[in-house]
Amino acid sequence: MDIVPKSVIEGLRLCGDDKLISGKAFEIIIEHACQTVLGNIAQNNEPDLSKENTNLSVAKQCHGSVTVLMLEAAKHDLQEEQLGMILDDCGLPQKQKEAFAFSYNHYKEDLRDKLSKVGRHAPNLVDVEWRLDYNLKNNRINKVNELQYTISLKQDNGEQVDLVCTRDELQDLVGKLKEASKALERASQI
Amino acid sequence: MEEVDKIILHSLSGVGCEFADEIFSLKEMTTENVVEGAVKCIRIVNDDFKMSPVFPPGMSARFRVGTSIAQACQNLGYRGEIGYQTLLYSSEVDVRKLFMFLVEKLPRKEGIKEDTGSASVLQRRIGQVLREQGSKLWLPSYCFAPHSNFVPFRTQTLTIPKYQKDKETTTPYVHQQISDSNFFIPSLLELNVKQYHTTSKQPSSKTKQNVSRESYQWKQQSLLQEKIPLTSSFDDVIRLVSGEGEQSKQSRFVHTQKLQTVQTLPNLTNSRPIIPRKPQHLQSSNYGKDQEQNVNKQNHNEAIHENHVEKIKEVELSDEQRFEETESKLLEEIERKETECVKYQKKMQKMETSIKQMKIEIGELEVSTEEAEKKIVVQQKTCQLLPNAEENMEKLQKLIEKNQQRIVSLGKMWEERRLPMINEIKEFKEKTELSEDNTEIKLEEIKLIRKRMKEATEETKRKEQMIKQLSTELESMKRDISRQSYTKRIHEIVSSIHKQQEEIGRVISEIKDVQKQINKMKGRIDRTFTAVDEVMFKDARKNENIRQAYKYLVSLHDGCTELLRTVEETGAILREVRELEDQIDTESQKNAEENLKKIMKDYKEIKRENAEMIKAIRKQ
Numbered sequence: 001m002d003i004v005p006k007s008v009i010e011g012l013r014l015c016g017d018d019k020l021i022s023g024k025a026f027e028i029i030i031e032h033a034c035q036t037v038l039g040n041i042a043q044n045n046e047p048d049l050s051k052e053n054t055n056l057s058v059a060k061q062c063h064g065s066v067t068v069l070m071l072e073a074a075k076h077d078l079q080e081e082q083l084g085m086i087l088d089d090c091g092l093p094q095k096q097k098e099a100f101a102f103s104y105n106h107y108k109e110d111l112r113d114k115l116s117k118v119g120r121h122a123p124n125l126v127d128v129e130w131r132l133d134y135n136l137k138n139n140r141i142n143k144v145n146e147l148q149y150t151i152s153l154k155q156d157n158g159e160q161v162d163l164v165c166t167r168d169e170l171q172d173l174v175g176k177l178k179e180a181s182k183a184l185e186r187a188s189q190i
Numbered sequence: 191m192e193e194v195d196k197i198i199l200h201s202l203s204g205v206g207c208e209f210a211d212e213i214f215s216l217k218e219m220t221t222e223n224v225v226e227g228a229v230k231c232i233r234i235v236n237d238d239f240k241m242s243p244v245f246p247p248g249m250s251a252r253f254r255v256g257t258s259i260a261q262a263c264q265n266l267g268y269r270g271e272i273g274y275q276t277l278l279y280s281s282e283v284d285v286r287k288l289f290m291f292l293v294e295k296l297p298r299k300e301g302i303k304e305d306t307g308s309a310s311v312l313q314r315r316i317g318q319v320l321r322e323q324g325s326k327l328w329l330p331s332y333c334f335a336p337h338s339n340f341v342p343f344r345t346q347t348l349t350i351p352k353y354q355k356d357k358e359t360t361t362p363y364v365h366q367q368i369s370d371s372n373f374f375i376p377s378l379l380e381l382n383v384k385q386y387h388t389t390s391k392q393p394s395s396k397t398k399q400n401v402s403r404e405s406y407q408w409k410q411q412s413l414l415q416e417k418i419p420l421t422s423s424f425d426d427v428i429r430l431v432s433g434e435g436e437q438s439k440q441s442r443f444v445h446t447q448k449l450q451t452v453q454t455l456p457n458l459t460n461s462r463p464i465i466p467r468k469p470q471h472l473q474s475s476n477y478g479k480d481q482e483q484n485v486n487k488q489n490h491n492e493a494i495h496e497n498h499v500e501k502i503k504e505v506e507l508s509d510e511q512r513f514e515e516t517e518s519k520l521l522e523e524i525e526r527k528e529t530e531c532v533k534y535q536k537k538m539q540k541m542e543t544s545i546k547q548m549k550i551e552i553g554e555l556e557v558s559t560e561e562a563e564k565k566i567v568v569q570q571k572t573c574q575l576l577p578n579a580e581e582n583m584e585k586l587q588k589l590i591e592k593n594q595q596r597i598v599s600l601g602k603m604w605e606e607r608r609l610p611m612i613n614e615i616k617e618f619k620e621k622t623e624l625s626e627d628n629t630e631i632k633l634e635e636i637k638l639i640r641k642r643m644k645e646a647t648e649e650t651k652r653k654e655q656m657i658k659q660l661s662t663e664l665e666s667m668k669r670d671i672s673r674q675s676y677t678k679r680i681h682e683i684v685s686s687i688h689k690q691q692e693e694i695g696r697v698i699s700e701i702k703d704v705q706k707q708i709n710k711m712k713g714r715i716d717r718t719f720t721a722v723d724e725v726m727f728k729d730a731r732k733n734e735n736i737r738q739a740y741k742y743l744v745s746l747h748d749g750c751t752e753l754l755r756t757v758e759e760t761g762a763i764l765r766e767v768r769e770l771e772d773q774i775d776t777e778s779q780k781n782a783e784e785n786l787k788k789i790m791k792d793y794k795e796i797k798r799e800n801a802e803m804i805k806a807i808r809k810q
Contacts, residue, residue, distance in 0.1 A: 005385035007350065014353060036365040036374070043371055046363060057351060057359040064350030064364040068382050071375065081647055088640075118375055119343050126331040156331055188320035189666070 003072045004086070011065030012090035014058050021062060025052035027099050029059060033067040034107045038114055066100075073104060074111035080104075123155035193679060198289045201296060205230045216289070217282050221245065224280050225255065231292040232262050249795040252278065263288065266295060275785050278792075283779070314659060321662065344370075345377045719747055 015026050032047040049059055073083050080101055087097045133148040149170050153161045165173065195215045203210035207230055209223045219227070222245045229243040239262055246252060256274025263272050268291050276284050346368055351361035361367070368374050575582045722743060730737040 003386075004382060005388075007385050008382070011350060020353075037378075039371055039374075041365075043365060043368065046366075055353065057353045060351035060359060060361065060363055061353045064348075067364055068350070068378055071378050072382055075379070079651070082651075085644060085647070114375065117339075118341050118379075121340050124331070184320060185324070188317050188324055 003076055003078075004069050008065045008068050009086075009090050011061045012069065012087070012092065015062045015066075015096060016090065016092045018093075020058045021054050022052050023093075023095050023099070025049050025054045025059065026062070026096050028052070029063050030066055030070075030100060030103045033063055033070060034103055034111070037067060037071060038107065038110055070104065070107070071111065071115070074108050075115055077112070123157045123159070125153055126156045127154040128152070129154070193676065194286065194290065198286070198293055201293045202227050202231075202289070205234060205296070216285050219280070219285065221278055221280065224277055224285055225259065227289065228259050228263070228277065228292065231289075231296060232259070232266070234297065235266060235292070235295045236262065248799070249792060250799050253792060253796060263291070266291075275789055279785055279788050281780065318659060318662075341372045341375070343376045344373050345380045346373045348377050348381045350381075715750075719743075 015021055015029075021029075028047050028049060032041065032045075035041040036045075047059065047063065049056075069086070073086075078086075083101060083104060084097065087100060092100070129152045131150045133150065135144045135146045135148050137144050147167050148164060149167070150162070150164050151170075153163075155161070192215070198216065199210045199213065205227070207223070207227050209219075209226070213219065213223075225245045226243040229239075229241050232239045233241075233243075241255065241258065246255060253274055256277045259277055260272045260274055268288065270284070270287050270291075272284075272288065276288065348364055348367050349361060350364060351359045353359070364378070365371075365374060368377060723740075726736060726740045726743060730740045
């Protein structure tokens with residue numbers, strides 16, 4: 001698994017050095033990184049490292065690297081062993097590794113949820129309302145006698161799509177939908 | 191027969207016949223279905239057989255299709271009776287026989303090759319996800335938590351602050367570099383991809399394969415020609431390339447790096463100048479609003495302007511003059527000051543260099559004074575020794591001799607000590623070399639083992655995935671055909687056959703018993719007749735009545751044998767009748783007569799079509 005650039009790995013390698021950054025500080029940084037990605041922390045907030053004996057610039061680099069790795073790992077849906085391998089490459093000691101893995105497992109679903117909200121998304125179809133009209137006549141033709149379906153598709157963003165069609169067109173639509181669902185089924189059987 | 195039909199229909203749907211999913215027995219198959227199924231099966235068995243599975247409407251074409259299918263079936267080794275009429279006017283039995291034969295010929299699925307290409311792995315993964323999603327229970331939308339708003343993919347350039355020894359970085363934390371918290375995740379993703387791309391000089395082979403080579407090369411070229419800095423953000427690149435420049439807001443592209451490589455931008459020209467990056471204060475999202483406000487202000491100003499044109503003109507004129515004067519003055523002053531500043535700076539530099547030189551000179555002088563002081567001390571001592579020179583000379587010589595002796599003895603002792611030390615050093619050196627070698631070897635081993643470990647874990651991961659997939663496949667298979675039920679059914683059938691055999695055996699033995707009894711009776715009758723015959727024949731000569739009785743006896747005997755023979759004959763005829771009836775049944779099941787009629791009709795049709803064609807040809 002090769003998902004993060006060398007610069008990130010180097011950043012994490014610094015975290016393995018106890019002289020530069022203590023284990024406790026590392027944990028604080030991980031927690032802070034996760035919370036910032038999830039948007040639970042105000043932007044000007046900094047990790048509280050006043051009690052720890054830590055080089056501030058190391059903490060900054062470490063924070064950046066941890067954030068990137070956390071996000072990438074969640075994006076690729078890595079299992080714990082795969083993540084462990086990457087952390088091994090960074091040469092993290094056991095305790096730091098465990099702390100990272102624990103946070104990853106804890107926040108993975110939230111992170112993936114957050115990631116899924118990035119970008120655009122077609123609205124989902126939520127409900128359908130329909131009406132069948134019988135068109136008797138109009139000002140030009142005395143005898144029309146046609147069926148007319150009015151269908152409104154409701155979307156989850158509150159908007160709706162209205163369409164009017166004849167019986168044949170509706171049948172065509174239903175056929176197309178069936179085709180689509182069959183295609184999906186076939187794709188799932190590979 | 192239901193099971194057979196099910197198996198046949200299942201395998202037909204596996205071959206790709208969609209109608210097979212909708213019907214439940216072979217009875218429901220139409221002629222078109224039969225032809226389609228047969229053609230698809232034969233196509234799979236025999237690659238050379240190329241025929242459309244769609245049945246044509248014209249009679250002669252139908253005949254041709256039917257006969258060629260029948261021919262193909264016979265070529266495959268079908269022994270039953272088959273002609274075009276079997277397919278066109280199909281009886282259930284014939285169709286079943288045909289399809290049983292064809293399905294048996296279909297290749298088994300066991301030998302499917304395992305495909306491990308990345309594309310098929312991806313496809314399988316997609317399939318798996320779809321299966322998972324498909325098996326989920328449907329819930330109405332109000333059962334879910336309402337979707338929070340989606341965040342557009344807008345980015346901003348980030349830099350991870352770097353730690354350097356003895357130097358404090360001024361860059362803030364990553365999350366503090368962002369103007370809007372919504373930009374955070376996209377920007378991080380972009381940062382990662384960018385760094386990944388630049389650090390690994392060869393772009394990863396996977397993306398390269400997916401993107402067409404031309405577009406990739408084009409991208410590289412355009413990058414070079416345009417000299418877009420690799421450190422610029424995705425948005426900047428898009429803005430540069432699309433030429434929208436300052437007017438555009440931050441782009442809202444959803445896709446990440448892929449789009450960057452795939453996108454074709456036809457209006458791009460090589461000579462397009464590089465547009466400078468937007469200043470920071472314009473990048474904020476409310477840029478549009480600001481502009482509007484500015485415009486409003488301007489409008490307002492203009493309105494006022496018109497009202498007080500003349501007044502303002504006067505004021506402006508005097509103001510402008512004054513401003514220009516002061517401005518020119520100030521500019522001159524600034525220039526003067528600047529030149530002065532430069533002068534002073536040069537002076538400062540000169541002074542600094544001279545200070546450095548002076549310092550160096552001072553150091554040199556100090557060294558020379560120390561040396562001189564030492565010399566003075568030695569000379570003072572010699573001066574003190576001068577008064578009684580000879581005594582002192584002797585003393586000094588003795589001292590020198592002593593010292594020489596001491597030096598020699600010390601030298602000897604040193605040699606004695608030195609040798610073992612040197613040996614020891616050598617030993618230690620050898621040892622360290624050995625251990626270094628060892629550590630190197632061990633390091634390499636560790637690396638190798640790491641690599642293997644990775645490979646193994648990946649392998650296990652892959653295998654586990656495969657197991658999962660195969661097990662799900664197995665489950666889905668079980669639903670279609672449950673082997674157990676079939677074997678059970680077969681066992682039942684076998685046992686019923688056994689029972690029937692026993693029954694048949696019992697009947698046969700009964701028949702044999704009856705025959706034996708009949709034979710016995712016959713024998714007894716024969717014997718009694720001969721005995722009666724002898725007795726009566728003797729008495730017949732003497733007595734007229736007995737003679738009459740004898741005659742009756744003989745005629746009775748003859749009548750009885752006749753009767754017996756006729757009974758046997760009727761039995762034989764009855765059996766024959768039954769056999770014939772069976773035969774008639776089987777023949778009538780084939781409804782040959784009807785088929786013949788149909789065939790006759792077809793023949794006439796074909797003749798008619800041919801005649802029409804000939805007519806058409808003649809007309810031409």
